[in-house]
Amino acid sequence: MIVDPEFKRQIYETLLHEKVNYCYQCDRCSFNCPVHAETPAYDPRQNILLAITGINPVSAENRLAIFGCTVCDTCDEVCPNDIPLTHIFSILKNMAAAKNICPDSFKGQGKAVFDNGTAIPMNPAISRRRTAMGLPEKYTLPVDEVKAVMKATGFDKLLSQLTIEAKKKPEEG
């Protein structure tokens, strides 16, 4: 493991750095984490320690170390120093995703929202079920607006990288 100054800069700049520094490794986060209870491979306390020291825990080989987070917000709630752990883990996940390291379901969801304005586009079977229950067949979605906002935040670029690398995989294998 090596210290990554760029990673350290991002963590400290994005967050109120003094809050991260308050971590005295009491382990309440990991002790209460429902995923850590199942596997030592996901350890929120360890992730915070690494983030403070500037060691980037993101790697393709150990995706679980980051994406093991189930986003339950328990750690935030029990932290005695009010450290925004879930926020820090989001930064770690975003950094991983930028390197095409993340679950495929997230990539699919990102693409679905960009293309359709919804994570779950309507399919004919559900439409029929809706009509039979007296619900509107479907709702109009502001697809163009969603696309424009996602382009403004650079999501289209991220998405194109995810798609290309995801397609490459089988050829490489």
Next chain:
Amino acid sequence: MEKTLFLGCTIPGRIPFVEKSAKVVCDDLGIKTEVLGGFACCPDPVGINSLDKNTWLALAGRNLCVAEAAGKPVMTLCTGCAMTLKTANHDLKHSHHDKEKVNIALKSVNKEFKGSLDNIKHIAQVLFEEVGVDKIKAAVKKPLKGLKVAVHLGCHFLRPSEVIKFDDPFNPTKIDEIVKATGAEPVNYTEKVLCCGHGVSNENIDIAASMNQKKFKSAKAAGAQAFVVLCPSCYLRFENANRDVKKKFNEDYNFPVLYLTDLLALAMGHGGDEIGIKDHRPSPNKVFEALGIQI
């Protein structure tokens, strides 16, 4: 009572029967709802947020602008939508830096987050705080006597408590009161606040199955016959968990999963056919039949 209804993606697109039960419950209790054409994916606090937090905040900000323009309180059926909209609203109001960044992105669609909205609630919170347990009790025509349910609130219904501001984040009791009004009994089980595992299931289904087994085991020990949930992700996770837990642990739970509004609609005298009970997997019919409750 008038509300802007934020439906999100999963309920209308995958489990529309929940939209139906929510509709009949709102009609019966005098909650007028309107779905706005401008709403899109909230987006959810797990997926899009993991890919790019700034995009998550900007898209949530866009939905908030649509709601601000309508000017009415917002009600969601999904816990994830409620948490995203509440959190984004909170963050954008409290961080000038975030607000500035989001408003630059929103310029592309001629929108601007103003921060004029302060009433965003999940339907369960509306039922408890604004309709009230007494009024719900008065609307019950067919008490679900004998039915024992495990109430699962879902993480984002409770936390971050500083933003959600509703129930105790580790010892929630308010939804139990609504369940009691239907005549059903909410059991006390040790793993009540354990996460459904939806988030981690994207990365590792095996870990989610272990969490689900813990939850199911504790609910069964407390005598629960079904789960009652408030979130479509929890709903789908638990339906699938019956299969995943059986595969990993060879334990058969076969827990039917009901949305809070399903339970209320049935107790308020609506038929199972009307609210799509036949689309639940596994079917809750056996549980009701055993209790002699006609649905």
